[in-house]
Amino acid sequence: MAKILVIEDELKILQIIEAYLKKEGFHVYTAIDGRQGLDLAKNLNPDLIILDLMLPGLSGEQLLTEVRQISDVSVIILSAKTSEDERIFGLNIGADDYLSKPFSPRELVARVQAQLRRRNVSPINATTAILTYSFNQGTLLIDPNKYEVYRNQKQIYLTPTEFKILLLLSQSSGQVFSRGQLLERIQGNSFEGYERTIDSHIKNLRQKIEDNTERPQYILTVFGVGYKFGGTRD
Numbered sequence: 001m002a003k004i005l006v007i008e009d010e011l012k013i014l015q016i017i018e019a020y021l022k023k024e025g026f027h028v029y030t031a032i033d034g035r036q037g038l039d040l041a042k043n044l045n046p047d048l049i050i051l052d053l054m055l056p057g058l059s060g061e062q063l064l065t066e067v068r069q070i071s072d073v074s075v076i077i078l079s080a081k082t083s084e085d086e087r088i089f090g091l092n093i094g095a096d097d098y099l100s101k102p103f104s105p106r107e108l109v110a111r112v113q114a115q116l117r118r119r120n121v122s123p124i125n126a127t128t129a130i131l132t133y134s135f136n137q138g139t140l141l142i143d144p145n146k147y148e149v150y151r152n153q154k155q156i157y158l159t160p161t162e163f164k165i166l167l168l169l170s171q172s173s174g175q176v177f178s179r180g181q182l183l184e185r186i187q188g189n190s191f192e193g194y195e196r197t198i199d200s201h202i203k204n205l206r207q208k209i210e211d212n213t214e215r216p217q218y219i220l221t222v223f224g225v226g227y228k229f230g231g232t233r234d
Contacts, residue, residue: 002047002116003027007037009055017050020105034058041067048115053079061093068094072157074115078103091200096161118160133170135231140209140218142170151209161186162205169229178226202227
C-alpha cells in the first residue's frame, strides 16, 4: 500500500488522520514539526504528503517549496488558513489539493485516494503504444507512461496535477478548455474547488515549460474562455 506522510503539529488531529488512513490500509508516517517533516519527505520517498501550514520549526509553505525542488510527490494541504487567497497561494507553491480545517476525515481519505488514483492510473487518453510526444522540433517532450517531461533535453518536474493539465491540453491541441472543464477532467466531477485554482496550476506550469511566460508557446490563454495548447506536434 501507499506510504502517506502526515505533517501536523496538533496531536489530536494527527492521531485522527493516522487512524483513518491506517483503517484504509495505508502505511502512515508522521511528523509534528517542519524540520522533522522535511527530513522524512526527503528520506522516506512517500507517495503522498498531508501538510499543515502552521508548523513549528519550518513553516508548511517553506517545507513545500523545498520539497518541490526535489520531488513531484502529491501534496494535500490541510490548514486553518481558509481564505481564497491563502488557498490560491498554497496551490501556487505546488500543492495538488487544499482542504480547510475543520474538515471531515472521511473527505480527507477520499481526497487521498483520488490523488493516488490519478498518480497511478494511465494518464488521460494515453496508450501504452505511445512512448513520447514531441513538440516544436523536440523542444518539449512528454512521456505519458513514465510521467516525465523534458524541455530542451532537460527533465523538469511537474506535480501530478500540472502533468495532467499539460497532457490533456497537448493531446487536444488547439481545443479550448474552460476552467470548469479542466477542473472536471483533471480533478473529477466530485471535486469542489475554485476555478481560480486552475489559473494557479497554469501559472506554475508556464514557469516550468515556457522560455518566456509573458509570451508562452505552449499554454495559451483564450481571453474570456480558458486555455489551449499551442505547441506543434513533430
